Amino acid sequence: MPALNPSAKFRWIAAAFALLAAIFLQLTPASAGVIAKVDIASQRMTVIVDGSVEAVWAVSTARRGYYTPRGVYRPQMLKRMHYSKKYDNSPMPYSVFFKGGYAVHGTYSIKQLGRAASHGCIRLAPAHAAALYQLIRHRGLGDTRVVIG
Template identity: 30%
Template structure:
């Protein structure tokens, strides 16, 4: 009994220390405990037992097999497979080629947002729309015929089309952002607008925590800053960190820069443009307001 009390007290102390520590490492695209976790995936793809090969496995053919059984399998065996169409891009990809695709889709007015390089739901919907209009199978993925038709219907994107000054379109600022020095952060448009006395000075793309570790909403203040910081819980770098609510901070994320929105933070506001955030870090002062809203 005495030993159990010691263990409980020790766990309580450890929990308190963990809550007080700074966090915010990147999460994987699928969180632990998700219904789409790795162990379940193979069962969906494990099709040999249901495939036609069960009718005659290699080495299993025997003289006793009846002629009628072999005849029943002959029609399907005689059908020649259609040529494989090479896949070029698909949902989940993150590359410069995807950025070019998005710029071309914007030329066709099938996308309204600026290119990000990440192939997500909006890009999938735009590709499906193009395929439907052009007599292609509307899969939402870009195969060679789709890519060739998109290229033929558009011009090569310029540097400004590929990387416009603002990637996500910022919302109208929340009324609480209209006075003083404010990092105005919209969860809906996924943007951070640095504002001084109601005027937008700069904007940048951001992402947030997952459902299990959400970024808190409300009005806060920058409590402290650290140009070079590493999470004491997740041991991941948090450059240009500006803490506004406990362990939650605005900071640069290499993971966000690499994978886009195919992931999430542990509650922090991730910024993917390191150059823009570096300039913002130099301007923001401890005590400046932070507004996080939908």
């Protein structure tokens, strides 16, 4: 392979850097005004609004044998009260659906919050789920990201 002259090498490096920057900016949730960041290891959700931490809440994610998806998601749908067709018509108040049937929602099993206990959804105390639901409703689905890792 022939050696690149310094000018061509610089252009190649600049183009590669620009491409990586564009990919990073598309993947980062920083452009969202509302970020619901879920830390599966600590079973905590941090709610960030316009760059400031507004709340940190206990959650329950998937227990053994189930899976909570990881990644960055834009909420797809809000539902004030949803009943799970898959799990015995279980109530899911203040549901924020982010990937198919996966949602952040309230639970009445508040004693389980802070440890893995769900079938894959992200459970919150009902008051916290209501607050998140109202915040997303006010700010809009497009201005919100759910970040799970």
